[in-house]
Amino acid sequence: MAAPKKAQTTSTSDAAAGSGTAPADVSASFVVVANRLPVDRVQHPDGTVDWRTSPGGLVTALEPVMRKNEGAWVGWHGAPDEVLDPFEEDGITIVPVPLSSQEVAEYYEGFSNATLWPLYHDVVAPPEFHREWWDAYVRVNRRFAERAAAVSDEGATVWVQDYQLQLVPQMLRTMRPDLRIGFFLHIPFPPVELFQQLPWRREITEGLLGSDLIGFQLPGAVQNFTRLVRQRVSAEVRRDLVTLPDGHVARAKAYPISIDSRGFRELARSAPVRERAREIRRDLGDPEVMFLGVDRLDYTKGIKQRLRAYGELVAEGRLDPDKVVFVQVATPSRERVDQYRHLRDEIDMLVGRINGEVGRIGRPPVVYLHSSFPREEMAALYSTADVMVVTPLRDGMNLVAKEYVACHEGDEGALVLSEFAGAAYELKQAYKINPYDINDIKATLELACRDAPTNKARRLRALRKQVFDNDITRWADTFLSDLDQKVTG
Ligand code: GDG
Numbered sequence: 207m208a209a210p211k212k213a214q215t216t217s218t219s220d221a222a223a224g225s226g227t228a229p230a231d232v233s234a235s236f237v238v239v240a241n242r243l244p245v246d247r248v249q250h251p252d253g254t255v256d257w258r259t260s261p262g263g264l265v266t267a268l269e270p271v272m273r274k275n276e277g278a279w280v281g282w283h284g285a286p287d288e289v290l291d292p293f294e295e296d297g298i299t300i301v302p303v304p305l306s307s308q309e310v311a312e313y314y315e316g317f318s319n320a321t322l323w324p325l326y327h328d329v330v331a332p333p334e335f336h337r338e339w340w341d342a343y344v345r346v347n348r349r350f351a352e353r354a355a356a357v358s359d360e361g362a363t364v365w366v367q368d369y370q371l372q373l374v375p376q377m378l379r380t381m382r383p384d385l386r387i388g389f390f391l392h393i394p395f396p397p398v399e400l401f402q403q404l405p406w407r408r409e410i411t412e413g414l415l416g417s418d419l420i421g422f423q424l425p426g427a428v429q430n431f432t433r434l435v436r437q438r439v440s441a442e443v444r445r446d447l448v449t450l451p452d453g454h455v456a457r458a459k460a461y462p463i464s465i466d467s468r469g470f471r472e473l474a475r476s477a478p479v480r481e482r483a484r485e486i487r488r489d490l491g492d493p494e495v496m497f498l499g500v501d502r503l504d505y506t507k508g509i510k511q512r513l514r515a516y517g518e519l520v521a522e523g524r525l526d527p528d529k530v531v532f533v534q535v536a537t538p539s540r541e542r543v544d545q546y547r548h549l550r551d552e553i554d555m556l557v558g559r560i561n562g563e564v565g566r567i568g569r570p571p572v573v574y575l576h577s578s579f580p581r582e583e584m585a586a587l588y589s590t591a592d593v594m595v596v597t598p599l600r601d602g603m604n605l606v607a608k609e610y611v612a613c614h615e616g617d618e619g620a621l622v623l624s625e626f627a628g629a630a631y632e633l634k635q636a637y638k639i640n641p642y643d644i645n646d647i648k649a650t651l652e653l654a655c656r657d658a659p660t661n662k663a664r665r666l667r668a669l670r671k672q673v674f675d676n677d678i679t680r681w682a683d684t685f686l687s688d689l690d691q692k693v694t695g
Pocket of ligand 1: 392393463500501502535537577578579580581584601602603604605606607609628
């Protein structure tokens with residue numbers, strides 16, 4: 207593997223003109239293809255640019271595989287209208303894929319986040335269907351597939367990630383039948399009755415079936431997918447194996463994703479994070495109970511529902527505003543998509559109403575933070591919060607629930623978790639709620655505060671065992687070893 211050390215900007219406009227080929231000196235036997243690269247740009251005061259690996263779970267899990275196998279990561283670097291040469295960062299060859307501003311609007315904000323995202327999350331917001339968004343999705347998927355084809359060694363393993371790139375497996379298999387192709391969907395796969403609204407349902411299904419192994423978060427998603435294939439594709443389906451007319455066999459299986467559990471625990475145990483946790487508690491006025499919500503600001507996460515439930519409990523005197531506080535971190539997300547802008551306004555208003563009606567000087571019942579924080583701050587919040595509140599209307603997994611369990615030591619925490627989060631499938635001892643039932647959320651928030659310490663301790667211990675026995679490394683190893691095994695129909 208050979209790649210230039212520094213990122214080079216070769217053009218600042220007309221990114222879409224990128225040919226899809228990568229320089230001949232990049233070749234890898236393990237290739238990850240994802241919408242975003244695992245690096246963030248750092249701009250120095252003297253104008254020079256550096257890149258730093260972003261500390262996401264996926265990168266952590268794949269780093270050892272990357273190093274052992276001369277790995278490359280194909281993805282967009284986050285800035286439109288800019289073409290960058292491949293470069294090496296922390297032992298990973300980074301292969302940037304250019305996107306024009308219009309493609310960001312149509313492929314990313316449009317088809318990925320205003321069509322597929324709501325459609326795959328139980329249409330909790332209405333999906334929009336636009337033919338020009340679809341055209342951009344096809345064009346950009348082809349560019350990603352071409353880049354991956356250009357940097358993959360003979361017989362390499364390629365792992366494609368998520369809903370933005372569902373056409374890549376089939377495109378890549380046509381270009382490079384020698385490759386072993388895996389795909390993992392991080393979000394739910396909807397029931398056929400919803401999926402079939404999509405005008406391009408056939409193309410997406412066939413795109414996925416180009417994979418040798420299609421990974422979903424839960425067995426329910428595998429069932430939705432195989433049922434769809436049975437109904438709409440001329441293929442033979444036997445249990446989780448789909449055999450296409452040309453003899454290609456695709457396997458569908460569930461791999462619930464997890465986190466770097468030990469990494470989070472170590473961070474939470476570090477002296478600065480412990481000190482910061484104490485400081486947060488003091489700054490909040492040493493409440494008896496601190497509730498915590500941490501989410502991207504997204505309408506699937508049920509932020510309004512949980513705040514409404516909490517606000518009612520305080521207004522009805524079932525929770526004492528002198529003794530409790532709800533800290534809600536909502537990380538800015540997809541702010542150019544209309545539905546996200548509306549949601550932000552709605553939450554601003556709801557928080558304002560709760561604080562205005564039941565707050566007192568120096569004691570707002572809701573502390574709302576619309577910004578993103580370093581991992582250390584997240585670990586400090588998780589380790590000190592008494593009740594973690596995770597209430598999505600639909601969620602592929604929800605890593606926040608697992609991060610709380612990994613960071614929160616001792617016997618006194620509680621996890622309130624929606625039945626509609628993938629995490630509920632594994633975290634069975636959480637306090638479960640139906641996020642559509644405000645009374646259920648209210649009763650469960652109260653129970654999580656007041657339950658007997660022995661019950662809380664027993665639940666937390668069981669959750670901890672689950673999260674430490676099944677971490678992200680195990681997830682990646684299981685997927686990759688299954689992908690390695692050739693299956694025949
Ligand atoms: C998708 C699926 C699936 C959030 N704010 C900050 C911050 N975060 C981190 C959390 C967590 C991650 O972002 C969010 O992960 P989730 O799983 O909760 O949700 P999505 O972003 O919707 O992820 C989901 C996941 O993919 C993986 O497959 O579980 O179902 O929707 O790690 O900690 N991190 C930092 N500052 C913040 O302000 N540092």
